[in-house]
Amino acid sequence: MTDQTPTVRRVAGALGAEISGVDLSRTLSGETIAAIRQAFVEHQVIFFRDQTLTPGQQVAFGARFGPLNIHPYVSGMAGQPEVMEIIKEPEDQSNFGGGWHSDMSFLARPAIGSILYALEVPQYGGDTLFASQAAAYEALSPGLKQTLEGLNAVHSAGREYSAQGHSAQKRKSMAVVEAEGAFGEFIHPVVLTHPETGRKALYVNPAFTMRIDGWTKRESRPLLNFLFEHCRYEGFTCRFAWRAGSIAFWDNRSVWHFALNDYPGQRRHMRRVTVDPAASE
Numbered sequence: 308m309t310d311q312t313p314t315v316r317r318v319a320g321a322l323g324a325e326i327s328g329v330d331l332s333r334t335l336s337g338e339t340i341a342a343i344r345q346a347f348v349e350h351q352v353i354f355f356r357d358q359t360l361t362p363g364q365q366v367a368f369g370a371r372f373g374p375l376n377i378h379p380y381v382s383g384m385a386g387q388p389e390v391m392e393i394i395k396e397p398e399d400q401s402n403f404g405g406g407w408h409s410d411m412s413f414l415a416r417p418a419i420g421s422i423l424y425a426l427e428v429p430q431y432g433g434d435t436l437f438a439s440q441a442a443a444y445e446a447l448s449p450g451l452k453q454t455l456e457g458l459n460a461v462h463s464a465g466r467e468y469s470a471q472g473h474s475a476q477k478r479k480s481m482a483v484v485e486a487e488g489a490f491g492e493f494i495h496p497v498v499l500t501h502p503e504t505g506r507k508a509l510y511v512n513p514a515f516t517m518r519i520d521g522w523t524k525r526e527s528r529p530l531l532n533f534l535f536e537h538c539r540y541e542g543f544t545c546r547f548a549w550r551a552g553s554i555a556f557w558d559n560r561s562v563w564h565f566a567l568n569d570y571p572g573q574r575r576h577m578r579r580v581t582v583d584p585a586a587s588e
Contacts, residue, residue: 310336315346315353319545322439322562324350331355331554332364340371347372347420348503352437352557352564354547360424360554362390362578369422369580376411376418376581380464384578393423393577395568402575404566407438407539408514409559410581413464415493419582422556426578428549432570435547435555438563440508442543444498458497459520460511460531464490494520501560508561509538538563 314328324346329339346353360368366389369375375389381403384390395402411418423435444452497519499510513535518527547555557564 309333309339311339313339313342313346315350317350318354321442321543321545322351322437323354323545323547324352325354325356327356329355331358331368332360334367335371344372347556347558348501351439351441351562352545352547352555355554355556356550357552358424358554359552362387365422365424365578365580366390369582373419373582373585376583378581379414389580391579391581393575393579395570395575397572397574402566402568404435404564405568406514407436407535407563407565409440409510409512409563411559412462412495412510412512413490413493413515415491416584417495418559419584420556420558421579421581422554423577423579425549425551425553425576427574427576428551428553429570429573429575432567432573433549433575434567434569435549436544436565436567437547437555437557438539438544438565439561440510440538440543440563441501441506441561443538443540444507444509446537446540446543452498455497455509459494460497461492461494461517461520462512462515463492463517464515466514466517492517499560501558506561509534510560511535511538512563539565 311329313326316325316327317323318325326343326346329335329343343353362384366375366387377383377388378391381391384392393403410421495510497509497511498507500507511531511534516531518524519530
């Protein structure tokens with residue numbers, strides 16, 4: 308075990324911190340992992356620079372925070388199914404993760420966090436935006452907060468992973484299975500209380516939230532459209548410029564993200580592992 312002392316530097320007002328002084332390829336002590344987890348839940352997204360990780364080392368690091376997810380629609384690496392290769396080749400038109408969303412809310416027990424590692428980045432562009440859904444909730448009026456507290460929303464992979472969905476579009480180096488006929492619907496509260504901090508956050512998702520539970524899609528649309536616009540307000544966000552060896556670890560319970568597709572004709576290669584809640588959660 309390696310005991311390292313992380314240094315945490317806040318990067319924006321709403322969310323985000325950069326952590327230095329830690330080599331994630333090493334087997335870290337429980338104290339170091341606890342410090343990283345504290346920064347993760349406090350700042351909602353944390354960043355590391357100048358890391359060198361094999362897929363196995365990325366899996367080992369992610370597993371210190373909980374069981375790892377195997378994506379139901381995107382094929383993982385051969386022999387390492389927990390590792391998702393996110394690749395945009397120069398000839399690909401669409402990117403994976405383009406558009407505001409949080410990961411995996413279409414599951415009965417959504418993911419805790421995602422750990423994305425950059426292997427190859429374009430000469431310019433390809434930044435990722437993050438938006439604090441805790442800040443978005445806290446900015447609402449007392450009356451709307453009270454209204455939302457009693458609501459649940461229906462989430463499904465159907466829109467995003469069906470034949471017309473953005474995530475299901477063909478990319479040269481990614482194997483995505485269309486979810487046609489295979490997806491279910493799962494109900495989650497519109498206002499989620501974070502299990503570790505007690506802080507409340509909005510939990511709706513432009514990619515996967517279909518409607519308010521008990522409402523029709525037509526009835527749901529005005530409220531959801533308002534929330535989707537409100538939740539991406541610039542004051543709730545931070546922006547991360549990738550370099551090879553960079554890592555972002557974000558909390559899907561309270562964070563949206565948006566991978567910008569502004570680097571035509573260039574290659575971008577990332578690897579992601581996703582942390583699920585423990586069986587007891």
